[in-house]
Amino acid sequence: MTASPEKKSYKSFLEEDGGRKGIFKWILSTDHKRIGLLYLYSMMAWFIIGVTLGLLMKLELIAPGETLMGPQSYNATFTVHGVIMIFLIVIPGLPAVFGNFMLPIQIGARDVAFPRLNLLSWYIYVLGSILVIASLFGNGAPDTGWTFYAPYSFRTGTNMLPAALGAFVLGFSSILTGLNFIVTIHRMRAPGMTWLKMPLFPWTLYGTAWIQLLATPIVGITLLMVAGERILNIGFFDPAKGGDPILYQHLFWIYSHPAVYIMILPAMGAVSEIIPTFARKTIFGYRAIVISTLAIAFVGYFVWGHHMFTAGMSGTALFAFSILTFLVAIPSAVKVFNWIATMHKGSIFTEVPFQWAASFIFVFMVGGLTGLVLGALATNVHVHDTHFVVAHFHFIVFGGTGFAFFGALHYWFPKIFGRMYDRSWAQTGWIFFFLGFLTLYGPMFYLGIKGMPRRYFDYLEEFHGGNIISSLGALVMVTGFVIILINLVKSARHGEKAPANPWGGTNLEWRIPSPPPVENFEEIPVIDKATYKFD
Amino acid sequence: MSEPATLHHNHRDDTASKLGMWLFIFTELLLFGGLFVVYSVYRYLHSQAFHLAARELDVFTGTLNTVILLVSSMTVAMSTTAIRKKDKRTTLLLIAVTLVLAAVFLVNKYFEWGGKISHGLYPGSSILDELGKGDTLFFGLYFFMTGLHALHIIVGMVVLGFMFVFVWKDKITHDNFQQLENGGLYWHLVDVIWIFLFPLFYLIT
Numbered sequence: 001m002t003a004s005p006e007k008k009s010y011k012s013f014l015e016e017d018g019g020r021k022g023i024f025k026w027i028l029s030t031d032h033k034r035i036g037l038l039y040l041y042s043m044m045a046w047f048i049i050g051v052t053l054g055l056l057m058k059l060e061l062i063a064p065g066e067t068l069m070g071p072q073s074y075n076a077t078f079t080v081h082g083v084i085m086i087f088l089i090v091i092p093g094l095p096a097v098f099g100n101f102m103l104p105i106q107i108g109a110r111d112v113a114f115p116r117l118n119l120l121s122w123y124i125y126v127l128g129s130i131l132v133i134a135s136l137f138g139n140g141a142p143d144t145g146w147t148f149y150a151p152y153s154f155r156t157g158t159n160m161l162p163a164a165l166g167a168f169v170l171g172f173s174s175i176l177t178g179l180n181f182i183v184t185i186h187r188m189r190a191p192g193m194t195w196l197k198m199p200l201f202p203w204t205l206y207g208t209a210w211i212q213l214l215a216t217p218i219v220g221i222t223l224l225m226v227a228g229e230r231i232l233n234i235g236f237f238d239p240a241k242g243g244d245p246i247l248y249q250h251l252f253w254i255y256s257h258p259a260v261y262i263m264i265l266p267a268m269g270a271v272s273e274i275i276p277t278f279a280r281k282t283i284f285g286y287r288a289i290v291i292s293t294l295a296i297a298f299v300g301y302f303v304w305g306h307h308m309f310t311a312g313m314s315g316t317a318l319f320a321f322s323i324l325t326f327l328v329a330i331p332s333a334v335k336v337f338n339w340i341a342t343m344h345k346g347s348i349f350t351e352v353p354f355q356w357a358a359s360f361i362f363v364f365m366v367g368g369l370t371g372l373v374l375g376a377l378a379t380n381v382h383v384h385d386t387h388f389v390v391a392h393f394h395f396i397v398f399g400g401t402g403f404a405f406f407g408a409l410h411y412w413f414p415k416i417f418g419r420m421y422d423r424s425w426a427q428t429g430w431i432f433f434f435l436g437f438l439t440l441y442g443p444m445f446y447l448g449i450k451g452m453p454r455r456y457f458d459y460l461e462e463f464h465g466g467n468i469i470s471s472l473g474a475l476v477m478v479t480g481f482v483i484i485l486i487n488l489v490k491s492a493r494h495g496e497k498a499p500a501n502p503w504g505g506t507n508l509e510w511r512i513p514s515p516p517p518v519e520n521f522e523e524i525p526v527i528d529k530a531t532y533k534f535d
Numbered sequence: 536m537s538e539p540a541t542l543h544h545n546h547r548d549d550t551a552s553k554l555g556m557w558l559f560i561f562t563e564l565l566l567f568g569g570l571f572v573v574y575s576v577y578r579y580l581h582s583q584a585f586h587l588a589a590r591e592l593d594v595f596t597g598t599l600n601t602v603i604l605l606v607s608s609m610t611v612a613m614s615t616t617a618i619r620k621k622d623k624r625t626t627l628l629l630i631a632v633t634l635v636l637a638a639v640f641l642v643n644k645y646f647e648w649g650g651k652i653s654h655g656l657y658p659g660s661s662i663l664d665e666l667g668k669g670d671t672l673f674f675g676l677y678f679f680m681t682g683l684h685a686l687h688i689i690v691g692m693v694v695l696g697f698m699f700v701f702v703w704k705d706k707i708t709h710d711n712f713q714q715l716e717n718g719g720l721y722w723h724l725v726d727v728i729w730i731f732l733f734p735l736f737y738l739i740t
């Protein structure tokens with residue numbers, strides 16, 4: 001079944017320029033594959049900035065007192081780091097890059113349902129990112145944290161407005177991508193691809209798209225209200241005028257907690273693609289994964305209150321939010337069991353994508369279990385707003401989504417560029433990254449339990465040891481990142497030619513040449529068997 | 536070598552396009568949904584002040600604007616029927632009437648807002664500060680929500696303006712009118728939101 005190395009008798013999407021030249025080949029193309037790569041390149045640029053800011057913070061924290069920057073610069077750094085990482089990278093992350101590239105191919109379509117709208121989403125994304133960057137200039141970078149908590153967000157003298165409006169605009173991009181994907185999945189699946197024959201990555205994109213669609217407007221309107229506060233002095237969230245700052249927190253987290261599932265669901269989808277391929281075994285419990293995906297998307301709406309356990313809510317609300325938070329752990333755990341069971345008695349061969357996926361499971365479990373510590377009311381009060389929280393969400397958001405992103409990148413790289421990367425360098429990069437990651441965020445759990453608060457540029461002498469380890473970990477991880485980046489950039493141009501199906505995967509993307517032809521399929525395939533069937 | 540047909544998608548799927556429009560309408564409703572939540576919370580906390588402040592609004596202008604929007608929704612719905620019956624002139628006429636009605640709505644709104652502002656009832660004014668927290672929030676919400684709604688009216692007018700041109704240039708015809716129908720759906724959305732805003736600010740006292 002593995003395709004023989006075919007002769008070049010087709011035109012790949014990288015060669016087809018639509019009669020345009022230079023950069024216009026990219027920024028005017030409505031080809032979903034090119035748009036996916038546009039997102040990839042812009043995101044990588046922001047990611048480098050975000051990582052640099054994060055590294056600067058870790059260097060500041062290498063010793064107590066002022067090392068690199070003072071309190072105001074530190075506040076601005078963690079705010080901009082958060083805004084860039086959350087709104088520009090992790091939320092659009094996998095759906096915008098791999099969703100755009102792979103979704104139509106995996107469901108046997110030639111493009112998404114609305115190709116021009118798809119390109120428009122990218123332009124809106126760029127506009128939003130320019131606004132975010134604009135906030136860095138002028139009266140000083142915003143210093144509210146990425147959450148823009150009221151009332152400080154409209155009292156601070158810093159350049160808050162462009163950052164909030166940027167996040168608002170980025171929300172639009174996210175909504176339009178989600179809308180596009182839902183319609184694509186409903187209308188454009190290949191003949192014979194019933195819902196339960198659809199691969200899992202499209203399934204998770206489907207769940208994600210609904211969250212994008214239904215949750216993002218709430219944060220949109222909330223950020224508009226904050227803008228109204230700053231410009232018109234209305235008083236929605238200003239206690240002096242009768243407004244309620246806690247209401248802001250509710251509205252913010254009604255979106256921003258489901259946003260965590262926007263980040264993690266497609267990551268789970270990518271891992272569900274990688275693991276069966278490298279275990280040579282049908283995914284265990286396909287239906288359970290589908291149902292748990294939808295369950296996470298659904299229950300995820302009702303847990304936002306767990307960000308506000310110490311903000312002041314009724315006891316009943318606290319209990320309800322705590323129990324719901326525990327509930328959401330169940331479908332997540334179901335998935336972990338499914339992945340492990342897929343590997344059980346499989347014929348595993350460990351290539352780089354598999355290593356990323358396996359390390360994803362590990363860090364995701366650490367992040368998930370520490371999430372339960374935070375979801376429990378009593379322990380939450382103890383570790384609230386400490387480094388424990390920082391470690392937890394970096395394990396989930398960076399360890400979860402980030403690792404899956406790199407896994408997906410190494411998994412689909414030969415398909416996207418038609419070239420193979422240097423595997424030993426890729427592996428070295430992964431080892432550095434993984435070990436650096438654990439050294440960077442692991443000690444933060446300890447520091448948090450010991451009581452080191454987050455968001456301060458300074459700390460007491462007793463926290464020094466843990467911080468030194470953590471900062472060294474950051475350096476190791478960044479080294480790994482640089483190795484990965486250089487390896488991939490070099491290989492995209494000069495790597496050896498990749499066959500159509502280098503990993504022996506079973507889904508539709510592996511049945512077409514690498515890189516994919518402009519129209520993906522010469523003839524739209526007819527699907528007659530379940531997905532993930534290995535011969 | 537294959538034709539680069541997908542680079543210029545001519546593939547047409549009316550159902551997909553309608554589905555997309557409905558999904559977009561959901562998000563718009565949720566956008567206002569956030570404001571309705573804020574409204575309910577503050578109405579609950581300051582019920583007496585909201586009760587009194589609502590009397591400041593002119594029920595007559597509000598009712599007039601409601602009628603205007605309802606009629607405009609009717610005309611836009613009739614325009615999609617007209618295009619199906621291959622009656623281009625009536626279609627154009629009905630879209631034009633819708634646009635005029637929308638403009639009349641905005642003019643009314645302008646005078647209404649102007650009246651409030653000349654009485655010193657606008658966000659951040661010292662008069663509102665004296666009146667108290669409930670009034671501040673009521674008028675804050677009033678200006679913010681009707682303002683956002685007016686913005687949607689303007690967007691809707693631009694959309695319908697494009698539809699007018701498309702019908703004029705025969706890009707929308709009796710067998711290809713999904714765009715007009717989507718434009719109409721958007722206009723109905725703008726209408727529906729007003730149907731909720733009107734009682735919340737004018738009628739419930």
